[in-house]
Amino acid sequence: MHACGHDAHTAMLASAAHLLSERAENISGNVLFMFQPGEEGYGGAKIMLDEGVLEAGEKPDSVFALHVAPELPSGVIGCRSGPILAAADTVLGRIIGQGGHGSMPHNAADPVPVACEVVQAIQTLVTRQFSVFDPVVATVGRIQAGTTNNVIPESAELDITLRSLSEDTRERLASGVCGLVEQIPVAHGLQGEVKLKRGYPPTINHAAGAEVVAKAAKALLGEEGYRLMPDPFMASEDFSYLLQRYNGAFAFLGVAPPGTEGKAAPCHSNHMLVDEDAMAVGVAMHAAIVLTCLDGSV
Ligand SMILES: [Zn+2]
Ligand SMILES: [Zn+2]
Incomplete structure (x- = not known):
């Protein structure tokens, strides 16, 4: 068992695509949804990038990703500028x-x-x-x-x-x-x-991208819904290849089941659990990031 929440990531992004397509007429720009295989060890993101998945049309202005984090309370978004993963x-x-x-x-x-x-x-x-x-x-x-x-x-x-x-x-x-x-x-x-x-390079968030995440999270969830991470996690992620090419940011979505805050089993543990109520926040965050980027509204 990998226990990294990637099934939740796929479900949240698919739901965000559904949500945003329904109001596509009101969105002033193009949104690409990238579903990649092999995040863990196979470098699926780099292969998709090299194959030109993001540049079939216009070059993207910015890229974002959301990964579950049992270290954060359920539904709280964590992000920072600069290195976020090793x-x-x-x-x-x-x-x-x-x-x-x-x-x-x-x-x-x-x-x-x-x-x-x-x-x-x-x-x-x-x-x-x-x-x-x-x-x-x-x-x-x-x-x-x-x-x-x-x-x-x-x-x-x-x-x-x-x-x-x-x-x-x-x-x-x-x-x-x-x-x-x-x-x-x-x-x-x-x-x-x-x-x-060689594994993946460090995941380095751009200041402007981290700013978009903070703005979208605070507008959606209030001040207490956003946590400026004091330190990076020393785990690793192939979204790093996207941030080498484009402006943007990688952020975390807290999924600690209620009552387990601060002691929830981490990703890759066979005891790791996703509080599924947090997934609605993840879907809304994907949409909020798009709206913040494209017209400044959430
Ligand atoms: Zn993992
Ligand atoms: Zn992962």
């Missing part, structure tokens, strides 16, 4: 030593302590080489070596996710982590191999 890259590391008997490590080249050293060094890299004002996250989500207590394994594997909020830190983090995985083993007489798999 870039996500993956490093697959392998430390190659020489297997042997657990009682005679001097006759082997043990990758296990070297892998542990790499894990520690990655966290030192994060805290010593990156500004706290342009932060990064590196998580070793999988570390695997060996089969039993008294055998030194041949190799150790590390799967690492890297998160960053700017292209500069993204490049430096990837090359720094790859360097540690490759070079720390060499210092111990072993070998390090890396495979860098």
